[in-house]
Amino acid sequence: MQFSVSDLVQIILSGVAMGSIYALMALGFTIIYNALRLINFAQGDMFMLGATFGLTLFVMWRLPFSVAFLLAGLGVAVVGMIIERTVFRPLRRYPVLNLIIATIGISITLRALALIIWGSQALLFPPVFGDKPITVGKLVLMPHYLWIIGIAVVVIALLQAFFTLTLPGKAMRATAQNRDAAALMGINVFRMDSLASAISAGLGGFGGVLIAPVFFVTTEMGALAGLKGFAAAVLGGFGTIPGAIVGGLVLGVSESLAASVVSAYRDAVAFVILIAVLLWRPGGIMGRKTR
Amino acid sequence: MLEVKGVECFYGNINVLKGVSFRVDKGEIVALIGANGAGKTTTLRAISGLVRVAKGEVVYEGRSITNHPPYAIVARGIVHVPEGRQVFQELSVEDNLILGAYTVKDAAAKRETLRQVYERFPRLKERRRQMAGTLSGGEQQMLAIGRALMSRPRLLLLDEPSMGLAPILVREVFSIIEEISKTGTTILLVEQNARMALKLADRAYVLRTGSIVLSGSGREVAANPEVREAYLAE
Numbered sequence: 118m119q120f121s122v123s124d125l126v127q128i129i130l131s132g133v134a135m136g137s138i139y140a141l142m143a144l145g146f147t148i149i150y151n152a153l154r155l156i157n158f159a160q161g162d163m164f165m166l167g168a169t170f171g172l173t174l175f176v177m178w179r180l181p182f183s184v185a186f187l188l189a190g191l192g193v194a195v196v197g198m199i200i201e202r203t204v205f206r207p208l209r210r211y212p213v214l215n216l217i218i219a220t221i222g223i224s225i226t227l228r229a230l231a232l233i234i235w236g237s238q239a240l241l242f243p244p245v246f247g248d249k250p251i252t253v254g255k256l257v258l259m260p261h262y263l264w265i266i267g268i269a270v271v272v273i274a275l276l277q278a279f280f281t282l283t284l285p286g287k288a289m290r291a292t293a294q295n296r297d298a299a300a301l302m303g304i305n306v307f308r309m310d311s312l313a314s315a316i317s318a319g320l321g322g323f324g325g326v327l328i329a330p331v332f333f334v335t336t337e338m339g340a341l342a343g344l345k346g347f348a349a350a351v352l353g354g355f356g357t358i359p360g361a362i363v364g365g366l367v368l369g370v371s372e373s374l375a376a377s378v379v380s381a382y383r384d385a386v387a388f389v390i391l392i393a394v395l396l397w398r399p400g401g402i403m404g405r406k407t408r
Numbered sequence: 409m410l411e412v413k414g415v416e417c418f419y420g421n422i423n424v425l426k427g428v429s430f431r432v433d434k435g436e437i438v439a440l441i442g443a444n445g446a447g448k449t450t451t452l453r454a455i456s457g458l459v460r461v462a463k464g465e466v467v468y469e470g471r472s473i474t475n476h477p478p479y480a481i482v483a484r485g486i487v488h489v490p491e492g493r494q495v496f497q498e499l500s501v502e503d504n505l506i507l508g509a510y511t512v513k514d515a516a517a518k519r520e521t522l523r524q525v526y527e528r529f530p531r532l533k534e535r536r537r538q539m540a541g542t543l544s545g546g547e548q549q550m551l552a553i554g555r556a557l558m559s560r561p562r563l564l565l566l567d568e569p570s571m572g573l574a575p576i577l578v579r580e581v582f583s584i585i586e587e588i589s590k591t592g593t594t595i596l597l598v599e600q601n602a603r604m605a606l607k608l609a610d611r612a613y614v615l616r617t618g619s620i621v622l623s624g625s626g627r628e629v630a631a632n633p634e635v636r637e638a639y640l641a642e
Contacts, residue, residue, distance in 0.1 A: 284506070291496045291507050297458055298494040303482030303511035303559065 134262035136369020137269030142346020143361035152313030161343020167325025197318020239333035354404025415464035439609035456488035487561035497541030508558030
């Protein structure tokens, strides 16, 4: 098969765009893991809720996309907060495995609720980012990929600024590093759990509403997205923010490259890459070498 | 200022504190000494709200703070420097200090306290951009104390501040404790180094397997034959 430069640029661009979505998902897994030491199997459903909330706000309520985007992300963040308060907090004093199983329960419940509200049909989200390719010299680019990348970059930059420049952000990192010591600083550690849960759900939600105009929206769309976000987090080095970003991008680009050769195996390729990288570096690409 | 009345604590089914009672008056340095596992750390954790008090009461300035959440207790002016420093390893020295003032709202007051802490610990100022985890043990202890001072505590709970430090640093830590006390901060000091602690303390209590077995002035406790044999290794 012969690729032109333009083809290659497009393949990489779509890979980076998908990778940005995976990075948002992976960051969601990372942040809640650092706070509560749990792998949240409902993270994929935050993605689905972002897309469905976005659909309702944009298509049914006819809000401008920018408003629908923000409200969908914030709405999912509120869902994350409610889950923390009603499920994670009461279960905190039991072994973490109980919590992880509980997240599977949350996932199934949310999917069932979504099925009742939005139905089993795949729903079409209008192509808000435009569906006409733009040409730059010889390159033909799909505008929605550029939008996805741009918005994801802004979201990640804001997140990074929150963690490094603001007091609540520093308090959240401190709580993740040493919970007791953080409590002794006067930090309300439960409020930090709530915030971590909100942020991680919100990141999933933003991912979902960003991807909605590119794919169909279904109540089951969270399953694969969650799995890939988790794979990206592991690939990059689980529990680290740079790892989540790098893991997401590597997964997105390699998947896109692989799909352009053998498109039928797109999803399988992602996991073959994951296994290969983990055999080479068990701690992930950015992970600590010592294991 | 602080009264601990018949406090009992459990870890699982193990009764770690079996009715501990003592008091700390304003301006004092009170030492709590005892062997490993006697319940010294648990006593401090019970005061600062990190472990549940099953029975008994902790009274601070006339009001019960029993089983209040740790952040509420910090807000009342009690700050606990935990055993083993427990600085935030992957945050900078300065961010550690800033988090120490988490409950302080007034930005100008925060800056002023930070300046004073840097004045007292010039090493921390030199290393303020470094990750706390890269500091030496002694520097981490200074950071842990400096971080506690950031909220201008009225009662400071110090858990084994000399643990694992070279003799010269142990003396430095004790002289810092003395200085802090002179600025009007009340201190409850838990120490394995009973000799130094008793020399510094106005009063002392001896804890053995979850109960107070002896109390008195620092000198009296140090002169007790049993204490001399068990904790001063004479």
